[in-house]
Amino acid sequence: MRKDDGLFDLIRRALGNGLVTSEDPLWRRQRKFMAHAFTPARVEQYADKMVDAALGTLSQWSEGQSVELHEEMAEIALEAVSNALFDLSLRRQAHNVFRSMHAIGDFFVEAFASPIALPHWWPSPRNFRFIRACREMDSVVEGIIEERRKDNHDRGDLLSALLLGVHENGEHMSEKQVRDECMTMLIAGHETTGLTLMYAIDLLARHPEIETRVREEIDQVLGGRRATASDLDSLTLTMQVIKEALRLYPPAWMTARVLIEETEIGGYSLPEGSALMFSPWVTHRDPHVFPNPETFDPDRWSPERAANIPKFAFFPFGAGPRACIGNHFAMTKLGLILATLLQRCRFELVSQAPIRLGVSATLRPAHEVYARVHMRATRRSGMRRPFRSSPHAAVRVPAVRARSGSSRPAPISSIPRGARRSSVAQPPGCPFSGGEASARTASDREQGDPRDDSRRGSKGQ
Numbered sequence: 001m002r003k004d005d006g007l008f009d010l011i012r013r014a015l016g017n018g019l020v021t022s023e024d025p026l027w028r029r030q031r032k033f034m035a036h037a038f039t040p041a042r043v044e045q046y047a048d049k050m051v052d053a054a055l056g057t058l059s060q061w062s063e064g065q066s067v068e069l070h071e072e073m074a075e076i077a078l079e080a081v082s083n084a085l086f087d088l089s090l091r092r093q094a095h096n097v098f099r100s101m102h103a104i105g106d107f108f109v110e111a112f113a114s115p116i117a118l119p120h121w122w123p124s125p126r127n128f129r130f131i132r133a134c135r136e137m138d139s140v141v142e143g144i145i146e147e148r149r150k151d152n153h154d155r156g157d158l159l160s161a162l163l164l165g166v167h168e169n170g171e172h173m174s175e176k177q178v179r180d181e182c183m184t185m186l187i188a189g190h191e192t193t194g195l196t197l198m199y200a201i202d203l204l205a206r207h208p209e210i211e212t213r214v215r216e217e218i219d220q221v222l223g224g225r226r227a228t229a230s231d232l233d234s235l236t237l238t239m240q241v242i243k244e245a246l247r248l249y250p251p252a253w254m255t256a257r258v259l260i261e262e263t264e265i266g267g268y269s270l271p272e273g274s275a276l277m278f279s280p281w282v283t284h285r286d287p288h289v290f291p292n293p294e295t296f297d298p299d300r301w302s303p304e305r306a307a308n309i310p311k312f313a314f315f316p317f318g319a320g321p322r323a324c325i326g327n328h329f330a331m332t333k334l335g336l337i338l339a340t341l342l343q344r345c346r347f348e349l350v351s352q353a354p355i356r357l358g359v360s361a362t363l364r365p366a367h368e369v370y371a372r373v374h375m376r377a378t379r380r381s382g383m384r385r386p387f388r389s390s391p392h393a394a395v396r397v398p399a400v401r402a403r404s405g406s407s408r409p410a411p412i413s414s415i416p417r418g419a420r421r422s423s424v425a426q427p428p429g430c431p432f433s434g435g436e437a438s439a440r441t442a443s444d445r446e447q448g449d450p451r452d453d454s455r456r457g458s459k460g461q
């Protein structure tokens with residue numbers, strides 16, 4: 001099988017020809033090269049930076065504040081991946097990255113939904129927004145690479161490997177390939193984990209009895225100290241919650257392949273060139289494997305019950321040779337960040353209406369998701385903020401710059417950060433303020449939005 005041209009051509013327009021979109025022989029060579037950055041021993045070394053990413057965002061919140069969960073979790077996820085793989089902080093650019101990812105996501109939504117495939121050069125507002133977002137992302141990645149080139153010594157991270165490493169044939173990677181791999185890691189490495197964190201927090205906030213058990217586990221295992229990678233084995237229920245969130249809301253909800261030879265599947269003979277689509281969203285809801293599939297039940301992942309789940313019935317990270325290279329990285333990051341957040345605070349959803357989903361390359365919410373943050377006193381000190389970020393001197397990348405004389409459009413304008421974290425007024429675009437991204441009205445909230453059928457399994461397809 002090879003990756004499907006239609007879907008991956010679209011993705012290639014944003015990511016370039018990196019590990020997600022490339023094909024043999026380039027893909028095989030790059031995968032082997034980059035696998036070193038994802039070994040369990042390496043991932044363990046990133047743990048501190050992952051915890052720091054969560055603590056950095058936590059330190060910006062205050063008691064009772066209303067935060068937009070999707071963006072906040074995306075920021076933590078971006079910070080964790082940029083610190084771990086590129087040894088730098090992208091916190092200052094996080095908002096622009098989030099908006100760019102939004103524009104790129106919208107482009108995919110419309111491209112999937114449109115009966116006519118408009119040419120790339122077509123002067124539509126959607127195409128303009130998409131191009132501007134891609135340029136914004138380009139300038140972030142160029143900033144990362146330029147900054148590192150200033151001191152080109154080996155820091156032992158993925159970026160050093162990309163810039164300084166040589167392939168078996170003695171060649172360095174081309175500038176374009178370095179850019180495409182950085183872009184791929186940046187986007188694939190944060191978009192999916194940010195979404196998973198948001199869904200996990202949303203699910204826990206709707207199931208207080210499970211949330212209480214998770215919190216008790218975290219308090220018991222960590223006893224008020226920072227989480228480390230070795231704690232994850234003991235944070236059993238926390239990790240089960242993450243698996244269950246990935247089952248119900250697999251961020252990479254659909255992928256596609258083309259058969260390179262005639263194949264028989266389920267008694268059907270499929271000719272070479274057939275396009276196949278696979279959706280963990282659908283498979284994860286098979287009632288034969290997952291009884292009461294719409295129910296959030298982290299205990300279905302207890303060792304005894306999970307033993308009955310067939311290997312390929314659960315595949316949020318894909319399967320086979322093209323399975324996610326960041327699987328272990330992602331599970332470590334998710335476990336550490338969720339434990340760190342729940343150790344410090346509790347999230348109260350502003351709306352009880354289920355999240356409505358949008359069809360995009362990833363499983364994104366169709367609207368903003370607000371939660372009020374309630375800080376917890378920790379067991380050990382009883383203080384509200386006993387933790388500090390570890391003294392990792394994360395290098396900050398200069399804010400996105402336009403090259404002089406460049407015809408690049410101005411960066412996508414930013415909503416002031418304070419606006420989306422206000423505890424006084426709802427931010428622009430909040431579902432309850434009637435802003436541009438508003439998806440629900442007050443009466444939806446009171447009566448239950450009839451479009452909210454997400455628990456009935458029709459969303460996202």
Ligand code: HEM
Nearest residue numbers: 019020188189192193252255316317318322324325326330
């Ligand atoms: C919850 C988190 C994540 C999920 C659900 C996820 C899901 C997936 C899936 C389903 C694929 C296969 C796509 C296909 O078969 O067409 C994939 C591939 C990939 N993922 Fe992830 N991913 C996650 C996190 C990450 C992270 C943290 C990184 C990097 C830091 C990453 C980097 C990649 C790359 C580079 C590929 C392409 C692998 C290849 O083709 O060799 N992912 N991911």
